[in-house]
Amino acid sequence: MPMKTVRLPTGEDVPALGLGTWMIGDDPRRRADEIAALRRGMELGMTLIDTAEMYGEGASERLVGEAIAGRRDEVFLVSKVYPHNASRQGTVAACERSLQRLGTDRLDLYLLHWRGQYPLAETVAAFEALQAAGKIRHWGVSNLDADDMNELAGVPGGNGVAANQVLYNLSRRGIEWDLLPSMQARGVPVMAYSPVEQARLLKDKRLAALAAEHGVGVAQLALAFVLDHDGVIAIPKAGRVAHVEDNAGALDVVVTDELRAALDTLFPPPRRATSLEMI
Numbered sequence: 001m002p003m004k005t006v007r008l009p010t011g012e013d014v015p016a017l018g019l020g021t022w023m024i025g026d027d028p029r030r031r032a033d034e035i036a037a038l039r040r041g042m043e044l045g046m047t048l049i050d051t052a053e054m055y056g057e058g059a060s061e062r063l064v065g066e067a068i069a070g071r072r073d074e075v076f077l078v079s080k081v082y083p084h085n086a087s088r089q090g091t092v093a094a095c096e097r098s099l100q101r102l103g104t105d106r107l108d109l110y111l112l113h114w115r116g117q118y119p120l121a122e123t124v125a126a127f128e129a130l131q132a133a134g135k136i137r138h139w140g141v142s143n144l145d146a147d148d149m150n151e152l153a154g155v156p157g158g159n160g161v162a163a164n165q166v167l168y169n170l171s172r173r174g175i176e177w178d179l180l181p182s183m184q185a186r187g188v189p190v191m192a193y194s195p196v197e198q199a200r201l202l203k204d205k206r207l208a209a210l211a212a213e214h215g216v217g218v219a220q221l222a223l224a225f226v227l228d229h230d231g232v233i234a235i236p237k238a239g240r241v242a243h244v245e246d247n248a249g250a251l252d253v254v255v256t257d258e259l260r261a262a263l264d265t266l267f268p269p270p271r272r273a274t275s276l277e278m279i
Helices: 028-043 055-068 088-102 120-132 146-153 179-186 205-213 218-227 241-252 257-266
Strands: 005-007 013-015 048-050 076-081 107-112 136-142 164-167 190-193 232-234
Touching (some): 055 088, 088 107, 088 120, 120 136, 120 146, 205 218, 205 257, 218 241
Parallel strands (some): 076 107, 164 190
Antiparallel strands (some): 005 013
């Protein structure tokens, strides 16, 4: 099936199914497999690659840089700045370090990893400076709840936010109460990290039975649930080619009303507001 896309506020379309890299690049023994997995994902249209300076303290960025060498223009490249680096000058310096590790002159999307000691206005100002310098094309945030996003909207330049990356999967549906609807109303995509709950959903016998009933893989069903929501991008981590190919099969899963109801029975949607969860 062709790659589903999600539209950014600027009108640019990006893949709805990308590649996460948390805990990738940590073990030299897995390096060849991880690079092969990223390159296979790109071949399958999963050209949105998400990383962060936090992941392996730069090891993930270096591995991604190697994987995309010679193919940079095919990729929508995402990285993140640590909160303790997110001052006006610190953000610019952190971005430069990330660019060096990634072997590129620009990021397509640069995110504040989570809120820290620096005011949002200060970080946004740094993002705008990086945009003006051509170092980043878009900026966004991560792990911000609905109240945080409302606060961001009131900051000078805050309406320039292009995405909010948060924890979201079948077993972590809290954002459906307020954050996801508000983001959808604003036309700002949600990027769902840990969309298979760090593989824990693969061990759920009820989900496995439902997947088997519909002739699909467990990971495929879990990812299809996330992809079924408008304006949501899933970024599963996969360190082997076989996992990437299995994940890509989620695009072929048709989430019918019947299947949606069955998933709601197994993993009920939120019935009240909850605090934003993080891993």
